[in-house]
Structures are given as structure tokens and as C-alpha cells.
Amino acid sequence: MTEPLVLGFETSCDETGVGLVRGRTLLSDALATSMAEHERFGGVVPEIASRAHLEAMVPTVHRALAEAGVQASDVDAVAVTAGPGLTGALLVGLAAAKAYALALDVPLYGVNHLAAHVAVDELQHGALEEPSMALLVSGGHSSLLLVPDLSRDVVSLGRTVDDAAGEAFDKVARVLGMPFPGGPPIDRAAREGDGSAIAFPRGLTGPRDAPYDFSFSGLKTAVARWVEARERAGEPVPVADVAASFQEAVADVLTAKAVRACRDHGVDHLVLGGGVAANSRLRALAEERCAAAGIVLRVPSPRLCTDNGAMVAALGSRLVAAGVAPSAPDLGADSSLPIDVVRP
């Protein structure tokens, strides 16, 4: 008997993602983004994101089915991001997922967006070692998770107390006159720079600080102050060195805390996820430190690190295989869904 075919919906921010997964095999991953529409307004507007999801939804589902070479009637279960994310955006995905589940008469699984970022790695690197540690870093999240059982039990060890890591990238990019989102241009500029040129602060790394929490607000301010001081003095700003030193500070704190969490909890597998996991310096430093500490590092390809529908289908597929009960039909959107709720 073949494994169940799961259709996944992701609409927590500005990407409309629809993916199809059978077991741990990725069949298709269709994506539409409303970024171009937001550019006209100079930023993401939730109402526009919701409308864009609505317009993109059905064509994206059709594309996902065509790419996978399957019919809608082949689908065995539907999974959908129920949170965390923008409420209005989540609602569109939920409405679509419920409609398909009802029309196809298959079970509906609401899933946690953060847990889905961990699950997506199974599509590339096979079954997750449990327990694993997971470091999720994106524009909206910076979380360190202990994962005893991704289908049922995820424990939050730490999170940012102020700005998310990706947000710090966006704000520093703005200070340096780079476009939004800030991750890719900073990564590019940093390749020409020296990461040890400027000693930017490492937040929450003192002996009495919370060992697994993150803080990037002070770092962002330090970069802004350093650049302003140069500008006031009429000196040129060494953009590549600033970018590299900032990126080094972020990668240093993230990897040091993740490795420490692994060591403290006796866990020897670490999964990276979220858009910031596409950062080349973070990946390199994580590899270096995990190798030194005897930790197996798993990082999905950059395409699967950012938001997509396949990650939701991947977690849905896992829930089906683990025999977890489907969600209730009145499943709602929860903009601040806590991570310990894997399947709301």
C-alpha cells in the first residue's frame, strides 16, 4: 500500500505556499508571493497579503497538483498552518484547506508554522533523530526548540526577548541603505568584508543571562550608532566590514547558544530552519561548531528554509503516520500560537 498523499497550505505571511508530500517524498512545492504588490506601498500590508492569498490560492493549488502529476481526488489528508502569523493571512489558508478537506472528504490537520519548519528537513535528510535540537530563525521568529517528538512534543527552550534575528538583518540593511528583505544583500556585502573588523555586542551572553534566550535589539542599535558616528565625522562607511561584523555577531550568538543547548540536554542532532538559515555565514559557522562538538547538523536547502507549502504537508504527513487525531472542523487562526501546540 502506498503512503498517504498530503496537501499542505501555508499562508502565515506574504507567501502563498501549496505543497504535496507522499510519506517523506516531496512531490511539489508551488509558491506565489505578494512581495511585488507590497513594494508599491513600501512594506507588507496585512490586508493586501490576505487579498493576494485569496487571488493566488486556487491557481497555486492547481500548479501544485499539476507539478506532482496527481488529481485532487488522490489527496488523502489536508494540512494547514493555523499559526503563528498574520491573522487575516492565516484565515485565507484555513478557509481554503477546510474547503478542500470537506470537498474531498479527507481529514484536516492544523499545524504549527514553527514545527513545520523543522519537519521540512525530513523531505531532504530522512527521518528526524529524536530528540533533536532546532534553531529557527526568520524575520518573525528566533527560537531554540527541544524536540523529543515532533508529532506531539516540542519544548521551547529560548526565544528572542526583543527583535527577531531576521528583523535585525532588515533594520541593519536599512541603516546601510540596502533593500528589504535585508538578509541577502547583507550576506552578499559581507563576503567582501572582515567579520572581525568591528566588535559588535553579543546580546544575552553574560554569565547571569538566560542561556537560551536571544536579544538583537542592542546589536541593531550598536550598528546604527557606529554608522552614524562615521557619517557625522564625514568618514566613508566601510559597508562590507559593517555587514560582515554584524553578521558575525548574529551567527556567533545563534550557534553558540544552539551548541550549548545541545550539550546541556545531551542532544547530538541540530536542525536549522527559517529564512535566516539561508545565511551563508550562519551555515558555515554552525557546521564548524557542530563538527567540533560532535553534533550532526541538518540544514534544509535555502528554498525549503523559507516559508512554503511543502513544509506544512511534511508535518501533516508525519502526523498522519504517527496516528495523531485530525483537528476539529472549527479550527481557527491563532496569530500567536505557542510552539508547544504542534497540532491545534
Added chain:
Amino acid sequence: MKREHVLPTPEDTRALGAALAGIVRPGDLVVLVGPLGAGKTALTQGIGAALGVREPVTSPTFVIARVHRGGRLPLVHVDAYRLGGVADVDDLDLDASTAESVTVVEWGQGLVEQLADEHLEVRLDRRDDDVRTAVLVPHGPGWEQRLGDQP
């Protein structure tokens, strides 16, 4: 309440937030103005902690708005940093009523004042010596009265 404040440490900024939490009422709008790193989130953290909201207040930039419950009043924390154009209530994606909450908006100057008949503006700044300053600017007779005559 004093209008001008010198805030040497983030704890001082949070303490000012706590003092503001003592005088806010349902329906209030507080607009925070100031550059990157001036202490807008720290001030909001002080308001949230003193209201007694459940979870810690973190930057809402990515989700635009976050509602913190469990305190004396719900705290709606809005970050208009990524919003373009004039925002209306729908655009802010609020899932709480601003009439029952205190709404604190970062980066919202010129965008959100119409959310309430009057509002309190808090101008935050960062001096070269890293000390933050705050000036409370009442907009409307109600806020004038609540802050009192102290300069």
C-alpha cells in the same frame, strides 16, 4: 506627570513605561516617535509589565500588531515600520477592539492618529552619550489634563 525625562539605562525607560501604565485607560492611543534604538520597545515592555500582561512584550515588526492579554487592560502593540501609506484599523490586522485596550504604536506618526480622538505622543531620542530622552506631548484636552501642569 513630568513632561521631560532623561533615561540613562533601559531600566529607566521601562520605569517610565510603568508610570504611563498607571494612567492609561481603555481606548487610549500612545504614539511612540524616535529613531532606531531610542527605546520604543523598552518603553512598551515597561507598559506591558506594569499592566501585568502575560507574555513578554517583544518587537511586533514582523506581525505588525500583537495583542497582549491577562493584564489590567489588553495591550495592543503595533509596529507600523513595515506599513506603507495611511493605515486604517483593518490594515493593522487587529484582532482586539481598540476601544477596550490601550494601543501603543511604534513608527506610526502621521499614520494612526485617527484611531482615537486624542492621543499621547512620546518623543524618544538617543543622545551621543547613549543616554535616552523622552518628551511627553499630549494631543487633546484629556491628555493635557491627565499629565497635569508639571513642565
